Amino acid sequence: MKNIRIMTVCGFxxxxxxxxxxTLDDVLARxxxxxxxxxSDADTALGQQFDLVLTSVEMSxxxxxxxxxxxxxxxxxxxxxxxxKVLPTLQAIIGE
Amino acid sequence: MTMxxxxxxxxxxxxxxxxxxxVDVVDWQGAVRASGDLLVNSGKCLPEYIDAMIQTVNTMGPxxxxxxxxxxxxxRPGDGVLMNGFSLITLKAPVExxxxxxxxxxxxxxxxxxxxxxxxxxxxxxxRFLRQDTNLTLLRxxxxxxxxxxxxxxxx
Numbered sequence: 001m002k003n004i005r006i007m008t009v010c011g012f013x014x015x016x017x018x019x020x021x022x023t024l025d026d027v028l029a030r031x032x033x034x035x036x037x038x039x040s041d042a043d044t045a046l047g048q049q050f051d052l053v054l055t056s057v058e059m060s061x062x063x064x065x066x067x068x069x070x071x072x073x074x075x076x077x078x079x080x081x082x083x084x085k086v087l088p089t090l091q092a093i094i095g096e
Numbered sequence: 097m098t099m100x101x102x103x104x105x106x107x108x109x110x111x112x113x114x115x116x117x118x119v120d121v122v123d124w125q126g127a128v129r130a131s132g133d134l135l136v137n138s139g140k141c142l143p144e145y146i147d148a149m150i151q152t153v154n155t156m157g158p159x160x161x162x163x164x165x166x167x168x169x170x171x172r173p174g175d176g177v178l179m180n181g182f183s184l185i186t187l188k189a190p191v192e193x194x195x196x197x198x199x200x201x202x203x204x205x206x207x208x209x210x211x212x213x214x215x216x217x218x219x220x221x222x223x224r225f226l227r228q229d230t231n232l233t234l235l236r237x238x239x240x241x242x243x244x245x246x247x248x249x250x251x252x
Contacts, residue, residue: 011156014212015170015219019162022223042156057197058157074197076162077227 004093005036006086007050009059013041020054020076027083033090051093054086069093108249109218113138114183115241115248124158124193124201125150128169131185131206140181141208148175149206158195165236166226167193169206177208180215182222184248186235203235225251 008024010016017039028035040048042059046066053063053070063070069089075081114134121127132146148171153160161167183206190200205222209215225231225248238244 010159011152012170012172014173014209014215015168015207016160016162018216018219019168019223022220023227056157056159058159075164077166077223078163079227 003036004051004090005038005049006052006054006090007038007040007045007048009040009042009045009053009055011042011059013039013044016056016076017041020073020082023076023079023082024054024086026079027086030079030083031087035090052086052089054082109182109222110184110245110248111138112241112245114181115245116185117238117241117244118188119185120188121191124153124167124191127167127185127187127191127201127204128153128206131169131183131204134183134185135181135206135208138181138183139178140183141178142176144176145171145208148172153193158193158199161193161195161198161201163226164198165190165201166198166203166232167201167205169204170208173209173211175208177210180207180209180218182207182218184235186238203232221251 008017008020021037021039024037050068053068054073057072060070060072071085071089073082119130121130128150129146132149135141136143149169152171160169185204187202190202192199193201234247
């Protein structure tokens with residue numbers, strides 16, 4: 001199976017996307033998913049290799065042409081929201 | 097600086113000069129300025145950093161409103177940062193950032209970082225604190241800066 005990479009994105013890649021990555025890492029650890037996670041900034045995000053994107057509604061627009069699932073998160077601190085939105089998408093990717 | 101002193105400093109993200117409670121502002125720009133002034137006055141960044149934070153919200157949208165009522169603001173290391181620093185204010189009356197899902201905002205945290213990595217440990221600790229609803233309630237109800245700082249800095 002290929003190594004799945006999940007990218008969190010914010011404007012500069014040093015605040016919001018880090019917070020989101022921390023919440024995501026907690027969710028993945030809870031479910032024993034061994035997935036690579038990393039942050040990116042708006043300028044370099046599209047040049048990265050990724051299988052799934054987590055970001056805000058504002059940032060999600062830049063991925064409209066990208067053929068990869070984009071999960072929009074409202075509360076970046078919410079383990080429940082990230083869990084609810086990411087796990088089904090992740091299962092679908094793993095199942096492919 | 098010795099290793100132990102370095103660790104000690106990183107254990108305390110907030111001090112009394114960077115925390116203000118129930119601040120009176122008229123709009124989100126006022127909230128950013130009040131929060132950014134604490135970073136400037138404590139020697140963490142230059143005044144231009146505040147303008148850069150406002151500019152970021154104007155150009156990229158209010159995505160830094162990361163949770164209901166909570167904004168985590170920053171600009172880039174190159175925007176006049178002198179050293180890593182965090183500030184925290186609560187607002188007397190909430191303001192709208194134009195973030196429909198998470199407005200209105202009554203907790204504003206700003207930070208400045210000298211590079212992409214050295215602030216991460218502090219940010220992780222802060223995130224662990226903010227992820228607990230009881231701590232958000234504590235923040236919103238806080239009237240005493242010293243008591244709040246004790247709670248903030250006791251987060252592991």
